Every structure is written in structure tokens, then in C-alpha cells.
Amino acid sequence: MKIIIIGGVAGGATAAARLRRLNEKAEIILFEKDEYVSYANCGLPYHIGGTIKERDELFLQTPEGFKNRFRIDVRIKSEVVAIDAVRKTVTVKDLGTATQYEEEYDKLVISTGAKPIKPTISGIENENIFSLRNVPDMDRIKLFISEKNVSSAVIVGAGFIGLEMAENLKEAGLSVTVVEQADQVMGIVDYPMAAMVHQYLRTRKIDLLLKEKITAFEPDGKSIVVKTESRKSIPTDMVILSIGVTPENSLAREAGLEIGDLGGIVVNDYMQTSHADIYAVGDAVEVRNPITGKPALIPLAGPANKQARIAADNIIMGNKRVYRGTIGTSIAKVFDMTVASSGASERLLSREGMEYMTSISHAGSHAGYYPGALPLTVKINFAPDGKLLGAQIVGFDGVDKRIDLLAQVIGNGGSIYDLQEIEHAYAPPFSSAKDPVNMAGFIAENILTNRVKVIHWSDMLEVESDAMILDVRTKEEFEFGHIENAVNIPVDELRDRLAEIPANKPVYVYCAVGLRGYTASRILLQHGYTAVYNLSGGYKTYSCVQQ
Amino acid sequence: MKIIIIGGVAGGATAAARLRRLNEKAEIILFEKDEYVSYANCGLPYHIGGTIKERDELFLQTPEGFKNRFRIDVRIKSEVVAIDAVRKTVTVKDLGTATQYEEEYDKLVISTGAKPIKPTISGIENENIFSLRNVPDMDRIKLFISEKNVSSAVIVGAGFIGLEMAENLKEAGLSVTVVEQADQVMGIVDYPMAAMVHQYLRTRKIDLLLKEKITAFEPDGKSIVVKTESRKSIPTDMVILSIGVTPENSLAREAGLEIGDLGGIVVNDYMQTSHADIYAVGDAVEVRNPITGKPALIPLAGPANKQARIAADNIIMGNKRVYRGTIGTSIAKVFDMTVASSGASERLLSREGMEYMTSISHAGSHAGYYPGALPLTVKINFAPDGKLLGAQIVGFDGVDKRIDLLAQVIGNGGSIYDLQEIEHAYAPPFSSAKDPVNMAGFIAENILTNRVKVIHWSDMLEVESDAMILDVRTKEEFEFGHIENAVNIPVDELRDRLAEIPANKPVYVYCAVGLRGYTASRILLQHGYTAVYNLSGGYKTYSCVQQ
Numbered sequence A, B: 001m002k003i004i005i006i007g008g009v010a011g012g013a014t015a016a017a018r019l020r021r022l023n024e025k026a027e028i029i030l031f032e033k034d035e036y037v038s039y040a041n042c043g044l045p046y047h048i049g050g051t052i053k054e055r056d057e058l059f060l061q062t063p064e065g066f067k068n069r070f071r072i073d074v075r076i077k078s079e080v081v082a083i084d085a086v087r088k089t090v091t092v093k094d095l096g097t098a099t100q101y102e103e104e105y106d107k108l109v110i111s112t113g114a115k116p117i118k119p120t121i122s123g124i125e126n127e128n129i130f131s132l133r134n135v136p137d138m139d140r141i142k143l144f145i146s147e148k149n150v151s152s153a154v155i156v157g158a159g160f161i162g163l164e165m166a167e168n169l170k171e172a173g174l175s176v177t178v179v180e181q182a183d184q185v186m187g188i189v190d191y192p193m194a195a196m197v198h199q200y201l202r203t204r205k206i207d208l209l210l211k212e213k214i215t216a217f218e219p220d221g222k223s224i225v226v227k228t229e230s231r232k233s234i235p236t237d238m239v240i241l242s243i244g245v246t247p248e249n250s251l252a253r254e255a256g257l258e259i260g261d262l263g264g265i266v267v268n269d270y271m272q273t274s275h276a277d278i279y280a281v282g283d284a285v286e287v288r289n290p291i292t293g294k295p296a297l298i299p300l301a302g303p304a305n306k307q308a309r310i311a312a313d314n315i316i317m318g319n320k321r322v323y324r325g326t327i328g329t330s331i332a333k334v335f336d337m338t339v340a341s342s343g344a345s346e347r348l349l350s351r352e353g354m355e356y357m358t359s360i361s362h363a364g365s366h367a368g369y370y371p372g373a374l375p376l377t378v379k380i381n382f383a384p385d386g387k388l389l390g391a392q393i394v395g396f397d398g399v400d401k402r403i404d405l406l407a408q409v410i411g412n413g414g415s416i417y418d419l420q421e422i423e424h425a426y427a428p429p430f431s432s433a434k435d436p437v438n439m440a441g442f443i444a445e446n447i448l449t450n451r452v453k454v455i456h457w458s459d460m461l462e463v464e465s466d467a468m469i470l471d472v473r474t475k476e477e478f479e480f481g482h483i484e485n486a487v488n489i490p491v492d493e494l495r496d497r498l499a500e501i502p503a504n505k506p507v508y509v510y511c512a513v514g515l516r517g518y519t520a521s522r523i524l525l526q527h528g529y530t531a532v533y534n535l536s537g538g539y540k541t542y543s544c545v546q547q
């Protein structure tokens, strides 16, 4: 059996290693157009920032190492320029000698990844504009910064990688402006979560421009000026484009493989393309998003690695292994903050016309009485039947562990009731007796069962003029800042002061985070008030989104 | 409706709060024999050690607070001395006035917790001997240490709380000896995992005595001497007993409620005792362990809290909420090390006669190329059909998050294949593209499908004398230390040196952690060798258990 692999990083290298372990006798050739294989793409920003000091650390295997350990014939600087799916051959261009040759295959694995999106903006070809996808990109950026004595950068696009770059360029000593077309960073989290990141980025002295569309890049001596639709001119030494990636599908398309509407290679559950002998994995393919049931592009390393192992298994053992789809669990460190997401955002759910409810809660990374607990905000989106559709967390510690738990429930098609049952490991340094994920389940249940009605920050801006806005925090908290027109009755006095609450008007209750507001709502509801609404996420979320 | 609750801490206080939120009109009385309610038992060791500086931090609610917020009639220093399940009354002894009175109930919740086991050893009543269950215990210990100028302590019993105490007394400046009857600490983890803790505790200057049975405590002036079966005499200033707890069941027993073989109150899935109007939760009850299907005592705060909420729901809304059992997910910080466990240990599985396989793997807390990754060891026990039965982790960072994920799979009755599919959040500071939990699933699959045979450290001591022990690490690693009689052929040279490996003898392969050993095993197996075994956990586990 002769197996050819195109692409030598996350998907390709992993497939190669697994193929060899499964079959010692197969001939395996891996083609990589770059000079490097098997490196940590995800580490690239951190070498630029200097956190990963040694460039060598980024390489997990070398062509030499692949040969010694796995007897894999790794050919770098070798671009596959054509696939003939009928004759089962690939045409390879040796980028060193510029010669071309053919290789036959019995099975082919495509793991060509994705390429950065480059918008058609005037001046985009300026040599001060970079994107970051691979080692040469990284080297170029690093060299440019040091050689050109760069002191400022504009990052275009505030997705996960954009913000990682913001942090790392800041660490590298640059002053950094982030320009984002949308009204928020990190489009896969919902607005109130992004708002926390906005606030935080500003404390870290990142110049954040939202709702700014770039109209042109204009050269200015050694520098460049970024022009926006709102007529801003931002002079800077360099620009990093990070507005997303698109599948590297040209080879597959030209070979006649089926390409999906989103531009990814279409594969079945076995990671097999429309040609039975060709498998494809990683950023180049469309996966099924189990939440929407629809194809999606989810360019992440974990899925690429897992898909690669499945493809290898199916190549050697026949189609047995099924890939169950990707829900899109992702995370980024942004300075000391962590932002994570899994499953569907409100945006996606709205777009798909899927009915959902949402809830925000604030908790601590571990028991409050044990020192060092840091705030953690959890937002979950769930269906009216309780099915968990999406989850997002912003915090400073323990974000990763909670998003993984939430992802587990989402991935299993579980519900908010499953969150309640999560039997987490509890000792004071690690969690609370009721972990924030349990708590998210409790809160959601109370909403679902109509034990409490909630109102969200966005609707709070439009409450009836004769409604009562009831702040149930302490007097001190109230005086420190409150929602306009709110009346303060601390929850512990509420039962004795019911007379102050009008009987036939809606009451919008809030506290700091939602907990006391919930308790107050329960009291009011059981004392005959019917139109009682608790502010989800409390004053903390409300005041953050107002800024 | 009138509801009485016995016990005012984890289970009792939580039930009270939820009951009130569900029903504003019910009369709710909570009896607590101690002076304190609603405190953090789990924090007690840390106030002794000084990590939790303010004693006040330990209290989450006060009787006063309960009244104001929840209109709950909390009566402290009020011991319930009898339950009359027929007349539906409790007899309460006011410990202040020593008077007794009766209260009627419609529904009763028992959350009396557990009491420390006190073995019948000569001298056990010595006033230098303490156990730690509640705030007065803590106060006594703290006072004794400061007033008596204590400089040494012996901890009897090396379970989770025993080791937390070892750490905290060390932090408080004492020299600490831990005496344990078994051959290992933390009986709920398997030996090779405990061995890592042994090694570590010694680096932290804890005097650890294993397989030592205490025969007597002898007074010696202001001190005490601990005598052991092996004739050791350990003079010390104080002794902490931490050999476990037993359900506080006397009230229930005397009231005629069904008590299980393990000594816990028997409850059904609704947390209802053998009397329909009496519910019981927390350390006092026997839960179902879903792995064995049998009753178990699992005295942990998370389950107590969750059970309490379920009991409250069932009291108010009729039996609707089911408690699905406790798998026993627990965790302890031991200085900088973290030890965690979920599900069944080898010991439990053997006792239950359940067939199982086991696998150890070593990984990093996050991607190796990103600074700060710390070692993490994962052990999983699984059934021959792949069902995950138990998991244990020892490490220094990220242990909590992996045990929670493993617990999720165990709790759902999932398999090692589910581990492979966990879609975790990956960025370099948090994980690897294949998380250690995925990896544990891959490794187990290879064992289950006979892709590799493994040998465990314990069997390695008894291999055939003519077998080949093959060390596939580098020459440098080999020279630094290796298994006796091992032959060194680095994995990358293996294919070229097959002639050196005898054809008809068993080959026991090992590397540092198991990964290269696995690759080497695959090579040998596919070159016609049949009796090839890879050492699970590699030299790292092997050398650790040998010490």
C-alpha cells in the first residue's frame, strides 16, 4: 500500500505517524510545500512576543526525525500542484529545483490547512502588512520588528488570534491598536461577554477601535497609514491582518472533489472525500456542527489532530471510525484574562432561526473563603427544552476547566439538567461545593421552569416608564452606583417593606450578580406580584455593557 | 407546611435555603447542636495552617443572616435527641439551658453528617489527641498549638484530610510525621499513583511511616509517645486522628429508620428514607455507587449540597427529582502537588470481582513548547468492553480539570472511546492539541484492541529470566539509570538492529513514559515478534514505585 499525504503539520503529520504505527509496511510519502513540518502553529504568536524563547521549541518533529522514527518519506519544499483522482497520482513541484514529477498513490490524505483571508482593500500589498499562518510568516514578522525598529502595530480583526497577537506585540514592546469592523471582539462570544474583554483590553493599554471598517492602507515613508470609514487615519509601523482563514481547497477543487458552500472540502463521517481513496482532514474540510446539524468551518488544532487519527484508521482498517463533528470549543489567553467558547453563540442561533434562552452568572474560580479566587463569568445558551446549545466563559483562572465541562455536555447533546449533576472534584483551592457549572444549571432550570423570569441587559434599556426598578443590594452598594431611577430595598428588608412596591406594575429586580435578585424575585412572586423580572448577570453585566 | 431540618452545615443549610426559595410560606426550623451553622468544613485545615487568615471567612451564613434573608428559624446549641416518626415530632435538647422540648413536623430533613472514627487504642483519650470535624475542633487545635507552643505533630491516617493537615501543620511551622497502616497514602488511588505522593511528601520533609499500626498512645509529661507494632516510639506534642469518618446515624437508627450495612441511612433515589416524610442527605446516608451498583459511603461536600437541593425539591414538589448516585470524585492539594480520583480504584474493582484493565500515562499540564508545563500522570481503570471505571491523576497543575472531565465520562457510563472524542479547549497555555484525557483514551484503545500488550510495574519484577528487557530510550537516558539487565536499543535504531532481538523469547519494552515503547512495540509486532509487552507508565512509574 502506498499512501501520500499533502501537508505536514497538524493533520498531515499526525496522520502519517498513526498510519505508520498501524502499518509498518506501507510506503508513506508526505509532501510539504514549506520548509518546515510538524510545528506548533498555535505557538507562533508566543515566539513573536518572546514568551516562547527558543524558536526550536516550536518544532515537534523534523523530516529527519520522521524518517528515523517512522520511516516516513518527508519531502519538504515540495508542493503538490495537481491531483489526478482517476489515475490516482499527484503532481509534485520541487520548489528547490522547480522540477515537477508524479507519484502514484493507493490512498491520499489532504491536510492542506487554510490560508489567511486577504481583503481587497486599496494598498493591501504594502510590505508593512503581514499575516501569520506559518513559520516563515513568523520569521518575517519577528525580523521586521527587530530590523525596522518597529514601535507600533495595527491589528486588523479582533478574533482569537488577533487578540493573541495584540498581547504578544504588546509584550514585545509595541504600542498596539486593534481595529475591528464588528461592534465587539471575538465574534463567537456574545456581546456582554465581549464587553468584559473590551473593558479589560483598555486597562492593558490596547487601543481598541470597534465598528471601524478599513478603507485603505496608505504608504507613508517607512510607515503606513490605516484609513477607516469613519475617517480615522492611524499611522503605524506595521499591520497584522487577522480577519480569519479560508480553506486551502484549490487542489481539491481542481481535482473535482466536492467542495461545500462554505468553501471546505466535503467529507463524510469517515473523513472521506467524494473520492473513495482520498481522505481530507483539518482546516481544509467542512465538518458537521452537531448543534445546527449543518456544515461548518472550524479551523482548530484539536479537531485536526483527531480527524487525522480517524482518517488513518479508516485508511488502514476500512471505514470504521466515525468523526462525530465539531462543536467549536476554543480558548484564548488575553494577557491575564481567558476567554473561551463552545457551541453556538446567540448570533449563530438567531441566524439559524433556532429558539433559545440565555443566562449569565458570575462566580469565583474557587471557594471564596480560600485566598486567590478570581471572578469568572459564565453565559449559557439553551433551548426551551433545556438542551445546552452554547457556553462562553470570561475570567482569570479556571476558565479552561469549566469550558471543557460545558463542552462535554454540549457535545453529548446534554441539557442544563446535566450541568446540575456534574460531579466535579471539590476542595477549596479548586472549586466550590457547587461549581459554577452546576450553578449555571440551577439558574437555567429556574428560568426554564418559570420559577423566575429574567430580563437581559439589552431589554433593561427599554422598560416601561411606570415600572419599578428595584435594587436589592445594600445601601452602600446602591450608593456606589446604580441603574437610573432604581429604588433601593435591600433583599433582607424586602419582606417588611412590600408596601413600598406597587402591586400592579412590572418590577425589574437586580442585585450585583443575580443571586440576591433571584431570592428577591422569589419573595415577590410568592407575595402575589406577577410581573417580576430578575436582571440576568445583575449590575455587574449591566454596568459593563454600558461602558 | 412545617419542615424541620437537623444539622446546619452543608446539607442542612443548603436544603433550608432551597426550601424557602421554593416555598415562602412554609415554617422552617433548623436545629444545630453546635454553635455554628453554614461554615466551610473544607476550609478548616487551611485556617489552622494560616492560608485562610480570617476565621470569619469560614462562615457563609449566620443564624441571624438566615433569619433575615430566608425567614428560617435557626436554633443553634439545639441537639435533636429523638425522632418520633409515627407522631412526626422531634425532641430537642437546648444545650444552653439543658431543657428539652418537642416540635412537630410535616417533613423532616436529616443532615447530621458524620463523625471521626476513633479507634480503640490504649491511651486514645489523651488530651493531646485531636480530630477535626467542625469549628470547635479547629479552635481547639489552633489554641493548643499556640498555647502549648507545639512544635511537632503526628497525623494518624494518610487520607485526603490527613494529608491536607500534614501540609497545614507544616505551614504552621510544626515538624510532621504521618503514620499510615496501609502500604500507601490515599487509599482511593492505586499504588503507583500513591508512590508519587510518597516520593513528593519526603521532599517536603514530611516524615512518612507506612505499614505502621499504632498500638498505644502513652503520655509523657506534656507530650505524648506514639507506639507502633514495629516497636517504633514517636514522641510528639500532639496527635491528629484522621482515619476516616462514620455516618452520624444514631438518631435515625433509634427512630427505626432503615440503616444500611455500611452504617449509613438508607435512602431511595429521591433522598427519602424508609419513612416517607423523612428525607436524609449528606455524609449520614448511603448513596448508590453507579460503578458497582452497590451502596457506598462517600462523604463529600459536593454530593451533600446537590442531594440537599434534590431533597428540598422533592419535599415541595413531590418526588420528582432523582439523585443518580455518587462516583466519588475527590481532590486534594498536598503542598504544590494535586492528587485527584474519580470512580473505582483497582482495590475496589478487585474486591467487587469486577474485571478490569489499567493504564498509566504521563503528560504535561499544557503544550510542552509553552513555558511552565508541569508533569501530570493519569491512570485509568477500564472494563474489557471499554467502559471507564475509574481515573486518578497526580500532578502540579491542571489536575482538577482533567479529573472533572474523566469524572464526566465515568458518571455518564461512558467508555475510553468517549475520552478520545472529548473536544477540549486548546491553546498552548491550557492544554495540548491532544489533551492528556484524549491520550488516555488512545492508549487504552491500543491495549483493548491488542494493538499493544502492556506489562505493569508489579509484573515487571517477575519476568522470565530468559526474556529480553529492551530499553528503547537514548543512550544518554539509559546510562542515567535503567532496569536491571535491560538492553538498550534506541527506538530510532530499532528497525536496523532487529537481529539483536531474539526471535522466540518474550520482549519487554520500555521507554521513559510509554510512548516510544509503544512505537517500538508496534515495530516489533509487525516484524514477526509476538510476545512483545510495553511497560505501562515506562521507567518513570517503574523507578518511582521501586523507591
Ligand SMILES: Cc1cc2nc3c(=O)[nH]c(=O)nc-3n(C[C@H](O)[C@H](O)[C@H](O)COP(=O)(O)OP(=O)(O)OC[C@H]3O[C@@H](n4cnc5c(N)ncnc54)[C@H](O)[C@@H]3O)c2cc1C
Pocket (backbone or CB within 6 Å): A006, A007, A008, A009, A010, A011, A012, A031, A032, A033, A034, A041, A042, A043, A044, A045, A078, A079, A080, A081, A111, A112, A113, A114, A132, A133, A134, A161, A248, A251, A281, A282, A283, A284, A299, A300, A301, A302, A304, A331, B426, B427, B428
Ligand atoms: C497563529 C495561529 C495560532 C493558532 N492558535 C490555535 C490555538 O490556540 N488553538 C487551536 O486549536 N488552533 C489554533 N490554530 C489553528 C491550528 O493551527 C490549525 O487548526 C491546524 O494547524 C490545522 O491543521 P491542518 O493540518 O489542517 O493545517 P496546517 O497545520 O496549517 O497544515 C497545512 C500544511 O499544508 C501545507 N500545504 C498546503 N497546500 C499544500 C500543497 N499543495 N502541497 C504541499 N503542502 C501544502 C501547508 O504549507 C501547511 O504546512 C492557530 C493557527 C495559527 C496560524
Ligand SMILES: Cc1cc2nc3c(=O)[nH]c(=O)nc-3n(C[C@H](O)[C@H](O)[C@H](O)COP(=O)(O)OP(=O)(O)OC[C@H]3O[C@@H](n4cnc5c(N)ncnc54)[C@H](O)[C@@H]3O)c2cc1C
Pocket (backbone or CB within 6 Å): A426, A427, A428, B006, B007, B008, B009, B010, B011, B012, B031, B032, B033, B034, B041, B042, B043, B044, B045, B078, B079, B080, B081, B111, B112, B113, B114, B132, B133, B134, B161, B248, B251, B281, B282, B283, B284, B299, B300, B301, B302, B304, B331
Ligand atoms: C476537615 C474537613 C475537610 C473536608 N474537606 C473536604 C473537601 O475538600 N472536599 C469535599 O468534598 N468534602 C470535604 N469535607 C467533607 C464535607 O465537609 C462533608 O462531606 C459535608 O460537610 C457533609 O455535609 P453534611 O451536611 O452531611 O454534614 P456536616 O456538614 O458535617 O453537617 C452536619 C451537622 O449536623 C449537626 N448535627 C449532627 N447531629 C445533630 C443532632 N442530633 N442535632 C442537631 N445537630 C446535629 C452537626 O453538629 C453538624 O454541624 C471535609 C470535611 C472536613 C471535616
Ligand SMILES: CC(C)(COP(=O)(O)OP(=O)(O)OC[C@H]1O[C@@H](n2cnc3c(N)ncnc32)[C@H](O)[C@@H]1OP(=O)(O)O)[C@@H](O)C(=O)NCCC(=O)NCCS
Pocket (backbone or CB within 6 Å): A008, A009, A010, A011, A013, A014, A017, A018, A021, A037, A038, A039, A040, A041, A042, A043, A060, A061, A301, A305, A309, B360, B361, B362, B433, B434, B439, B442, B443, B446, B513, B514, B515, B518, B537
Ligand atoms: C508530532 C506529531 C507528528 C506527533 O504525532 P503522534 O505520534 O500521532 O502524536 P504523539 O506524539 O502525541 O503520540 C500519540 C501516540 O502515542 C501514543 N502514546 C502517547 N503516550 C503514550 C504512552 N505513555 N504509552 C503508550 N502510548 C502512548 C498514543 O496512543 C498515540 O498513538 P496512537 O495514535 O497510535 O494511538 C504530530 O502531533 C505533530 O506534527 N504535531 C505538531 C503539529 C500540530 O499539531 N500543530 C497544531 C497544534 S499547535
Ligand SMILES: CC(C)(COP(=O)(O)OP(=O)(O)OC[C@H]1O[C@@H](n2cnc3c(N)ncnc32)[C@H](O)[C@@H]1OP(=O)(O)O)[C@@H](O)C(=O)NCCC(=O)NCCS
Pocket (backbone or CB within 6 Å): A360, A361, A362, A433, A434, A439, A442, A443, A446, A513, A514, A515, A518, A537, B008, B009, B010, B011, B013, B014, B017, B018, B021, B037, B038, B039, B040, B041, B042, B043, B060, B061, B301, B305, B309
Ligand atoms: C451558604 C448556604 C446556606 C447557601 O445555600 P444556597 O442559597 O442554596 O446556595 P448559594 O448561595 O450558592 O445560591 C445558590 C442559589 O442561588 C441561585 N443563584 C446563584 N447565582 C445566581 C445568579 N447569578 N442569578 C440567579 N440565581 C443565582 C442558584 O440557582 C441557587 O438557587 P436554587 O437552588 O433555588 O436554584 C449553603 O451553601 C451553606 O451553608 N454552605 C456552607 C456549608 C458547606 O457547604 N460546607 C461544605 C463545603 S466547605
